Amino acid sequence: MNCAAPKLGTLTTVKVSLLLCLGLGLTLLITSCTQSPKTTGGNGSSLSAACQTAIGLSSQPAGLNPVMAPALLTGQAVTTGPGTQTAPDWAAPHVAGEVLVIGSGQLSAQATSRLSGLKLTPVATGVQRAETPGGQTDQAFARTLRAAGLNVQPNFIYHALGMVDDPGFPGNSGLLVGQFKMFQTYLTRTRVPQAWNTLAICGLTPQGALTAMVDTPLDSAHSELKNRITVGAARLPAATGTGHGTAGAGLIAANTNNGSGLSGIVWNAQLLSEEVLAADGGTTSQIALGIDDAVSRGARVINLSLGEPGNSGDTVLTNSILKAQQSAVVVVAAGNRPDQGVYYPANLPGVIAVGSTGSSDSALACYSARPGNGIDRTLDIVAPGGAGYEGGCDGATLDQDLLLLAPNNSYILDAGTSFAAPQVSAVAALMRAANPKLTASQTRALLIGSVNWASGLPLLDANAAVKAALRAN
Numbered sequence: 046m047n048c049a050a051p052k053l054g055t056l057t058t059v060k061v062s063l064l065l066c067l068g069l070g071l072t073l074l075i076t077s078c079t080q081s082p083k084t085t086g087g088n089g090s091s092l093s094a095a096c097q098t099a100i101g102l103s104s105q106p107a108g109l110n111p112v113m114a115p116a117l118l119t120g121q122a123v124t125t126g127p128g129t130q131t132a133p134d135w136a137a138p139h140v141a142g143e144v145l146v147i148g149s150g151q152l153s154a155q156a157t158s159r160l161s162g163l164k165l166t167p168v169a170t171g172v173q174r175a176e177t178p179g180g181q182t183d184q185a186f187a188r189t190l191r192a193a194g195l196n197v198q199p200n201f202i203y204h205a206l207g208m209v210d211d212p213g214f215p216g217n218s219g220l221l222v223g224q225f226k227m228f229q230t231y232l233t234r235t236r237v238p239q240a241w242n243t244l245a246i247c248g249l250t251p252q253g254a255l256t257a258m259v260d261t262p263l264d265s266a267h268s269e270l271k272n273r274i275t276v277g278a279a280r281l282p283a284a285t286g287t288g289h290g291t292a293g294a295g296l297i298a299a300n301t302n303n304g305s306g307l308s309g310i311v312w313n314a315q316l317l318s319e320e321v322l323a324a325d326g327g328t329t330s331q332i333a334l335g336i337d338d339a340v341s342r343g344a345r346v347i348n349l350s351l352g353e354p355g356n357s358g359d360t361v362l363t364n365s366i367l368k369a370q371q372s373a374v375v376v377v378a379a380g381n382r383p384d385q386g387v388y389y390p391a392n393l394p395g396v397i398a399v400g401s402t403g404s405s406d407s408a409l410a411c412y413s414a415r416p417g418n419g420i421d422r423t424l425d426i427v428a429p430g431g432a433g434y435e436g437g438c439d440g441a442t443l444d445q446d447l448l449l450l451a452p453n454n455s456y457i458l459d460a461g462t463s464f465a466a467p468q469v470s471a472v473a474a475l476m477r478a479a480n481p482k483l484t485a486s487q488t489r490a491l492l493i494g495s496v497n498w499a500s501g502l503p504l505l506d507a508n509a510a511v512k513a514a515l516r517a518n
Contacts (some may be wrong), residue, residue: 092515096247100512135184139199144187146173147196174200208238211299213307213448220306220448222456227448229307231429234406235468236497237310239508244479247515253311253474254481256297256346257339257373258467259319259332260290264452267291269299269306270316277342279319279335286324287452292459293350294318295450296467297474306456307448310471310507311478317344322351333365340369345477345485348470349396350378350463352388355420363393370395374477374488376470378462379414379424381436386420397473397489398422399466401430403438404445407500411438413462425493428468428505431460472507476514483514491517 092102148171165173175197177186187197212218215233219226232238241251257277264287265274274294298314299307319335321327332351339347347369369375375396380388391398391414403410412433416423432438432445447464451457469492476488483491495509 092247096515099243099246100515102516133187133198133201135187135199137199138202139183140202141183142177143200144175144177144183144190144197145200146175146190147171147198208241209302209308210304211301211306211308212304220456222448222458223443225444225458227444227456227458229448231447231468232308232310234429235472235505236508237472240472240475240511243508243511243515244475247479249479251301251310251312251475252478253297253314253471254345254477255315255317255343256311256348256470256474257317257319257335257342257344258290258294258297259321259335259339259347259349260293260351261285261322262287262290262320263294263316263318264291264450265318266454267295267450267452268454269295269309269450271300273298273300273314274316274318275342277317277319277335278338279321279331281320281323281331285320288457289322289350289463290318290320291452292449292457293348293463293467296447296464297348297471299450307450310468311474314471314474317342327351329359329362333362336362336365336369340372344373346470346473347373347375348467349375349390350461350466352378352380352391354380354382354385354388354418356389356392359389362390366390366393366396370485372485374470374473374485374492376466376473378466381412381414381461381463383409383411383413383415384418385414386416386418387414387422387424392420392422395486395489397425397469397493399462399469400424400427401460401462401465402427402502402504403430403432403441403460405500406502406504409502410460411441412436412460413465425503426469426496426505427502428465430462430465431458433460434458436460469505472505472510475507475511479511480514480517483517487517488514 164176168174177183183199190197208214210217213220213227213229215228215230219228244251262281262285263270263274294316295307295309297309297311298316299309301308301312317339319339321331321335336347366375377391377396377398379391379398379400387398390396400415401410401413402408409415409427410430410433413430429447431447432441434441434443434446443458446458446460449457449459449464473488473492476492477483491513492510495506495513496503497506
């Protein structure tokens with residue numbers, strides 16, 4: 046996104062940009078505001094009145110401000126009136142050499158005298174454009190007109206901007222995979238663009254806390270992941286396949302706004318790769334090593350897209366995960382069989398167990414694990430995981446699966462809870478970066494508590510989660 050957010054505490058101008066939120070319509074995003082009272086949010090920084098309103102800390106709009114962005118995104122009506130106007134800022138981008146005169150119908154003799162000799166051009170109902178006389182600044186001319194009782198403002202300049210320019214982002218050109226032109230529809234389904242907007246309003250960028258992928262090796266040479274991966278202590282031979290982990294990593298950290306490929310949920314993300322899964326799976330010792338090393342290296346989110354049905358009594362791995370929960374949000378894919386209950390380790394307490402929706406968010410994908418088979422562990426969150434074409438889900442088509450990274454600078458369509466979980470991990474990373482004071486347990490509670498139940502399932506809601514993180518003490 047090309048909106049450069051202002052530093053909080055130094056906001057002195059009104060900059061107004063039209064954000065063309067592709068797939069969502071035009072959204073008015075105000076990226077800075079006039080100086081106004083601020084409060085301290087849970088992230089320890091001073092939050093502008095605009096940010097407070099956007100995240101729900103303030104019930105009153107502070108003039109013309111970014112509360113309009115989420116309102117327009119959700120289709121709510123937005124009104125402004127005399128009580129919501131703020132003084133125009135003449136330092137903001139505007140057309141030089143002219144001002145706008147508003148509502149000049151019945152003028153006093155003094156006002157009429159002031160306007161005599163001026164070149165006025167009607168531009169809209171009740172609005173005229175007046176040329177600034179030579180030798181005067183626009184602001185000085187406006188002061189003269191205001192002194193005569195006229196309502197005057199600059200002719201502000203607006204810009205239409207694209208949210209991001211990656212082809213895979215919904216509303217852009219699409220990415221051709223085989224015969225299908227594909228889009229990352231999961232981003233809009235989980236309200237990721239709105240979360241980016243909220244962060245921008247609050248003067249933040251969609252950065253993420255360090256996230257560990259405990260998975261197969263990652264294709265660090267992929268153009269979407271280059272310079273974003275550090276390999277931890279858990280390592281496998283160089284010839285080990287990288288497809289599964291690379292697909293999950295792209296959901297979190299694909300290079301966003303670079304004009305190619307996909308948009309990662311976290312911008313400029315840094316991933317810690319703990320290599321634990323080969324073609325024949327991974328062992329207790331290797332997975333535990335990866336988790337322990339991730340904790341020691343400061344990972345604040347750990348993604349585990351792995352597991353087995355039931356619970357074999359793996360004390361070593363359980364202890365590693367329980368220890369990791371003290372400092373990291375541990376996100377685990379629930380499993381890809383619907384009749385065997387939530388898999389281990391997703392069925393452990395304290396982790397976030399993630400299931401999958403398919404082509405819609407009103408039902409679990411046919412393959413998604415769920416409570417049953419004597420295992421009552423529920424799903425904490427669900428996220429789009431693809432319709433399950435290869436898994437034989439009734440009515441599923443290949444183009445309903447997820448658009449994912451694949452090794453060797455390629456892309457693939459696939460499905461599974463393995464790809465729902467990284468979306469949740471990415472949002473947890475956004476939350477912990479936006480509010481570094483959040484503990485792992487607080488982040489987990491806020492993330493689960495912010496899900497969208499509108500369709501009857503606990504669907505990931507990135508925007509609600511980010512707002513909750515920014516509000517938290």
